[in-house]
Amino acid sequence: MAVSNGTIVWIGADKAGRSLHPDANIVDLEGAFVAPGFVDSHVHTSALGRKLTGLDLTGAASLADCMSRLTRFAAEHPGELILGHGWEETRWPEGRPPNVADLEAAAPGRQVYLTRIDVHSAVCSSSLLDAVGGIASRDGLVRADDHHRVRTATQSAATPEQRDRARRAALDEAAANGIVAVHECAGPQISGRDDLRELRGLEHGVAIRTYWGEAVDNAEQATQLLADTGADGLAGDLFVDGALGSRTAWLHEPYLDDPSAGTGNKYLDVDAIAAHLQACTQLRVQAGFHVIGDAAVSAVIEALERVVDAVGGPAVATCGHRLEHVEMITPKQAAKLGAWGVIVSVQPVFDELWGGADGMYATRLGAQRAAAMNPFSTMASAGVSLAISSDAPVTALRPWSAVRAAVQHRTPGAGISPRAAFAAATRGAWRAGGVRDGVAGTLVPGAPATYAVWEVDDLVVASPDNAVARWSTDPRAGVPPLPRLDPGSPDPTCVRTVRNGVTIHA
Structure with a gap:
């Protein structure tokens, strides 16, 4: 791979490359695995740093x-x-x-x-x-x-020095795990405007896209809020509901293990969700919400339907609105999100930690509802663009573990292929942040030289439905090998992370 001025200019055989670029500075990676850098589409930088x-x-x-x-x-x-x-x-x-x-x-x-x-x-x-x-x-x-x-x-x-130390620790951790960009999901109930301002002013090799989770009623309010915060979008953790572990996710049916929790918490109703979406769509600004429970998903779907009816599906799809988590969704609802171009940022490690017949989801909801949680394959097959993330500090910045968890879902048939999972953690995550140039998250001539170098025990060319079988090796398919993603396989070790030709971790 040849890089010039932060851009990939050539990829091919070693001997040919050396003859075409005789004056290049040669870096021999001694058999290491090179892949596009990961993007974590949902993090809380300061909170991760405090952890x-x-x-x-x-x-x-x-x-x-x-x-x-x-x-x-x-x-x-x-x-x-x-x-x-x-x-x-x-x-x-x-x-x-x-x-x-x-x-x-x-x-x-x-x-x-x-x-x-x-x-x-x-x-x-x-x-x-x-x-x-x-x-x-x-x-x-x-x-x-x-x-x-x-x-x-x-x-x-916390003092400014303590806050700065925490943020740098979080971004250093990202770079050390092959992550070249993060999406900060900030808001008045999470970190505050001062924290967002300080984060936006921080110079670091990891790119930061910022979202501010505060609802607006009209386009004028949205314009002012974007100006006041400097955020890239009014999305991220704009809470429609809470979380299942704390029994604050908004459900259609009550929690089974604590009747006093009822059906959880509703923070925004359909009218408020629709107003926010309408305002952002009018400005062509990315909007989005934190939505976990089935009642919360239903509310967002109803609100999206209202806006689509008012301004048309293409206007909504152009914005690339996004939803965070979406752990309880039906095939019919997924089909609507796919048709409207809505992007979903998912956290596969949630399923690894809390899914299955004996996990926290089953305790909170019962086996039947738990078995339908986090249906990645349902969303992907409906055309929903997925982005894989950590929600750090909730789960660690371990992108290969997240990719593996998306493949090895606790519910048979709910996972996605290794190829789809890796794409969701790279190209899909760039897309979730509004980058739609067709090359971000790939290693092809003309793409940014943004990649990570890994030490791996084994490489396999994975099939769409099996992490350790082989898929087409036809070079026209552009399908690279991947590290092993079968259960228990070790994560690769990141030895170098590069963004736009500049090494940010080694």
Whole structure:
């Protein structure tokens, strides 16, 4: 592969390449695997950075283990507000989340904020609740508006230097995993305008596309909001509902494991969703929503239908509106999204973590509803453009793991082919960010020299329906080999990441 001024100018056999470019600087990769760089289409940069630089509770095997980690961290970081992330009570033998008494015993007198793995709820110490004020929680658990208030308070307590260190840690982590661009899903209930402004001003090798999740009623409001925030689109985590783990996703039927949760939370109704879509479509600005539960999906579909009826399908499709997550969708609904050119950003590792007959989805919803979760094949076959992402810090920046999870779905028949999964994490993710030049996410002459170099144990040329069989090796198909994607296969190791010809990780 020959690169000039950040662009691929030639690809072919080694001997011919050296003769055609005799004065080139030769970099011998010694048999490493070169592939287009990944794009993560849904991240929360500052939150990921706080996880990487703070108390990481992912993988805590029990409530006792979680509190032991808190005690050690508190001893190592005296006097600081303690920020932690990643506890997940559904995997613990105790079967319950931490409470304020647990936190007081583990870190007496300290201000502690520990977010659940889905970041839609948290547990807080009494001193932190007192400092924020007006929080009704008696057990330290906060959800919805109370959680937004506490999160805002903890973010405001960080110094500019701490915030900068966290963001750089997150973007360095992305580059170290072959990720060349991320889509920041910001909003007033997530990170705030100051955080977005600081992130947009950060110079780093990883490209950042920013979305702001705040609803508008008309085009004038949308224009002003875009000017005020500098966001690239009014999409991302504009919450129609919450998350299944925190029992705040909006459902048609109640949660099975906690009747008090009812059918979850509705944050936007059909009228509000339609108004936002109409305003953004009028401006040809990308709109979108966070939508997980089946009732939330139904509301978005109804709102899209209204806008399509008002302005026409082509006008809607031109904008490339996007939806985040979409974990509960029917084939009929998927067909409508495909016809309207709506892009869906999915997180396959969610299924790996919580799918299956004995997973969290089955506990919350029952086996029948859980089996229909995250139907990637249904959406892909309906023509929906998919983009694969992590929702970091909810799951780690491990793009090969996400591609594998999309192929090895916990529900037979719901996964997609290795070729489709890899495309969704590269070309599809560029498309989700509005890049439709036909070459982004590929390695062909004329494309940006944006790629990653990997050490792999084995390469296979994968068929559309089998991760380890072979598909056509006809060069006209342009199908490269892929690392093994069968269950248990190791992730490749990233040894170099390059964006537009510039090395951003080595």
